[in-house]
Amino acid sequence: MKRRPLSLVVRLTVSIGAVITAVLLTFGWMMERSINNHFVQQDVDELNSVVQALQYLLATVPADIPADELHQRLASVVTGHRNAQYRISTDSGSLIYSTPGFNLDTFARTARPVEEITIDTVESWNDHQEAFRGAVLWIESDRLEGKARFRLAVATGIDFHLHYLDGFRNHLRIVTLAACLIVLLATWFAVYQGHAPIRRISREMRRIRSDQMDFRLEPRSVPAELVELTISFNEMIGRLEDVFRRLSDFSGDIAHELRTPITNLRTHTEVALTQARSVEQYREVLYSNLEEYDRMAKMVGDMLFLAQADNQLLKPELVDIDLQSELRNLFDYFSAWAEEREVLLENTGEQVHVHGDRLMIRRALSNLLSNAVRHTPEGQSVTTTLQVNSGNVRIRIQNPGPPIPEEHLNHIFERFYRLDASRQRSSEGAGLGLAITKSIIEAHGGKIRAFSTTEATTFEVQLPLKME
Amino acid sequence: MKILIVEDEVKTGDYIRQGLMESGFVVDLARTGLDGHHLALTGSYDLIVLDVMLPDVDGWRIMQSLREARSTTPVLFLTARDSVEDRVKGLELGADDYLVKPFAFSELLARVRTLLRRGAAPVFQDQLQVADLMLDIPRRRAQRHGVRINLTNKEFTLLELLVRRQGEVLPRSLIASQVWDMNFDSDTNVIDVAIRRLRAKIDDDFEPKLIHTVRGMGYMLDVTQPG
Numbered sequence: 001m002k003r004r005p006l007s008l009v010v011r012l013t014v015s016i017g018a019v020i021t022a023v024l025l026t027f028g029w030m031m032e033r034s035i036n037n038h039f040v041q042q043d044v045d046e047l048n049s050v051v052q053a054l055q056y057l058l059a060t061v062p063a064d065i066p067a068d069e070l071h072q073r074l075a076s077v078v079t080g081h082r083n084a085q086y087r088i089s090t091d092s093g094s095l096i097y098s099t100p101g102f103n104l105d106t107f108a109r110t111a112r113p114v115e116e117i118t119i120d121t122v123e124s125w126n127d128h129q130e131a132f133r134g135a136v137l138w139i140e141s142d143r144l145e146g147k148a149r150f151r152l153a154v155a156t157g158i159d160f161h162l163h164y165l166d167g168f169r170n171h172l173r174i175v176t177l178a179a180c181l182i183v184l185l186a187t188w189f190a191v192y193q194g195h196a197p198i199r200r201i202s203r204e205m206r207r208i209r210s211d212q213m214d215f216r217l218e219p220r221s222v223p224a225e226l227v228e229l230t231i232s233f234n235e236m237i238g239r240l241e242d243v244f245r246r247l248s249d250f251s252g253d254i255a256h257e258l259r260t261p262i263t264n265l266r267t268h269t270e271v272a273l274t275q276a277r278s279v280e281q282y283r284e285v286l287y288s289n290l291e292e293y294d295r296m297a298k299m300v301g302d303m304l305f306l307a308q309a310d311n312q313l314l315k316p317e318l319v320d321i322d323l324q325s326e327l328r329n330l331f332d333y334f335s336a337w338a339e340e341r342e343v344l345l346e347n348t349g350e351q352v353h354v355h356g357d358r359l360m361i362r363r364a365l366s367n368l369l370s371n372a373v374r375h376t377p378e379g380q381s382v383t384t385t386l387q388v389n390s391g392n393v394r395i396r397i398q399n400p401g402p403p404i405p406e407e408h409l410n411h412i413f414e415r416f417y418r419l420d421a422s423r424q425r426s427s428e429g430a431g432l433g434l435a436i437t438k439s440i441i442e443a444h445g446g447k448i449r450a451f452s453t454t455e456a457t458t459f460e461v462q463l464p465l466k467m468e
Numbered sequence: 469m470k471i472l473i474v475e476d477e478v479k480t481g482d483y484i485r486q487g488l489m490e491s492g493f494v495v496d497l498a499r500t501g502l503d504g505h506h507l508a509l510t511g512s513y514d515l516i517v518l519d520v521m522l523p524d525v526d527g528w529r530i531m532q533s534l535r536e537a538r539s540t541t542p543v544l545f546l547t548a549r550d551s552v553e554d555r556v557k558g559l560e561l562g563a564d565d566y567l568v569k570p571f572a573f574s575e576l577l578a579r580v581r582t583l584l585r586r587g588a589a590p591v592f593q594d595q596l597q598v599a600d601l602m603l604d605i606p607r608r609r610a611q612r613h614g615v616r617i618n619l620t621n622k623e624f625t626l627l628e629l630l631v632r633r634q635g636e637v638l639p640r641s642l643i644a645s646q647v648w649d650m651n652f653d654s655d656t657n658v659i660d661v662a663i664r665r666l667r668a669k670i671d672d673d674f675e676p677k678l679i680h681t682v683r684g685m686g687y688m689l690d691v692t693q694p695g
Contacts, residue, residue, distance in 0.1 A: 290683070
């Protein structure tokens with residue numbers, strides 16, 4: 001079994017939530033980093049100002065300054081820099097001064113001296129639960145103990161910076177988490193709300209029943225994304241409605257068409273039985289009944305044929321058919337009847353062969369021909385034309401006579417359709433002839449259409465030369 | 469001539485039996501497939517009318533058994549479904565003809581007679597005669613009471629059919645298929661017109677009338693009026 005795809009709400013919420021969370025986390029990380037950098041820069045500036053003050057001191061101090069005073073001056077370098085400290089020693093390592101209360105000995109010895117203190121060169125470490133940032137560098141002075149190089153280790157405590165950063169980081173996490181939750185909730189709600197039109201459409205669709213097939217969704221009342229769905233749905237309902245209507249018309253027609261002969265038979269038989277009659281009269285009743293039975297049997301046969309066509313059960317047995325000779329045979333068959341109606345039959349056009357079921361094609365053409373003869377005024381002629389063009393055979397059967405009004409032309413291939421609604425059961429059968437013709441042609445992969453002008457009515461059949 | 473009918477539908481079976489008996493045949497009626505199967509294989513019949521939709525042993529089985537027994541008895545099968553598969557299946561199994569329900573009894577009778585005639589040695593006759601109507605088959609000429617009658621080709625074929633099957637009621641559909649090779653019902657009165665024209669030529673000026681209309685069934689040619 002195929003698994004049901006994830007719900008749209010979950011999908012959208014998860015994907016939007018993931019993106020927003022990622023964005024928030026990146027943003028938080030950048031904030032934290034930039035604040036950290038800012039602090040480092042502050043520390044670096046402080047360290048540099050200590051170094052500068054020291055350099056200035058060393059450049060200006062008199063060479064013969066007493067040790068006491070020098071010590072005092074060196075101590076004053078870090079005044080105002082609350083956390084700063086330094087340790088200065090000679091190249092050979094003997095200590096000159098170290099800020100009291102601090103121990104920079106290890107750092108001064110192990111750290112690698114740098115050219116200049118920057119964010120990149122500054123180092124940080126922990127010592128006795130305290131955090132420091134600092135650097136080691138060489139400074140030169142010709143005032144102290146002759147011209148010489150000194151090793152300077154300078155550092156500043158950064159505990160309060162780190163403390164602040166920790167607080168900030170915690171704060172940021174809580175805010176980010178809360179924002180993510182809010183975003184997820186908002187997304188879920190928005191998506192759910194966004195689907196409201198779909199639920200509304202669904203509720204409307206649920207109202208459709210087989211007896212209310214005229215229902216249509218209103219494409220203007222839905223969001224743009226759903227317009228296409230609504231239109232497709234409306235079209236589908238339209239097609240269903242059409243089939244439904246035809247089916248119910250068809251069964252209604254069947255009932256009607258059968259009711260009439262059955263009523264006739266019943267009435268006739270009942271009346272005949274109300275009193276004793278002569279053999280002749282009984283015979284008359286039976287004959288009359290026989291005619292009705294015949295008509296009903298023919299109609300049932302025709303309807304069975306159409307039902308087979310509807311269920312795609314018409315399987316033409318394909319043979320090679322010479323259409324011209326087929327038409328000639330039909331002309332021959334209809335000739336006496338046409339002559340009596342004073343209608344001429346003419347055939348023009350090419351010699352054409354098609355693949356088809358001989359019996360079915362003959363039946364289709366016979367229906368069209370007999371129709372044409374029936375509607376041709378005396379003294380005029382029915383013309384058939386055979387033509388081949390681009391893989392198709394075109395058979396036209398044309399008869400002069402009163403035109404078929406436009407509104408009927410689209411319907412004449414429907415079952416039981418009669419041009420004249422009042423013209424009930426005439427000699428023309430039940431009105432299934434053209435429907436049968438159409439299903440035969442379609443079972444052969446062909447098409448049929450009719451057009452009518454004031455001069456003539458034409459039925460045009462198109463058949464593929466070869467059926468696949 | 470002895471005919472076996474295998475038909476489970478009571479009324480249909482009864483009426484076919486009555487109709488065939490009144491047409492001069494000896495008829496056995498089997499109402500189940502089993503009886504039919506047994507009778508078909510053991511009895512000696514000139515023709516079997518077989519409904520293929522039987523509840524127990526269906527018609528196809530009976531036909532198969534007949535073929536396996538190398539029987540040459542012609543079989544006409546009745547089917548309710550006018551599907552190509554049924555038709556093909558029946559004919560492949562060795563049936564000789566078929567009819568789709570609902571069918572006209574006159575149609576069944578005409579086909580029964582055709583099938584029975586098929587078994588008999590064909591009669592080659594150059595001359596056919598009914599009363600004073602003479603047909604010269606090779607020259608396709610007709611004369612009545614010594615008077616030559618001009619007939620079109622199809623009119624002659626039609627007349628020949630009627631004469632050869634003198635005394636039989638020929639349904640319109642049978643006439644259409646035998647004379648014009650049109651194997652379907654047309655909703656026109658083409659056959660009536662053709663008969664009327666033929667009548668005008670061979671009957672109008674002569675006595676007795678030979679071509680008779682049997683209402684609701686078809687036409688027949690005979691010296692005496694039917695029924």
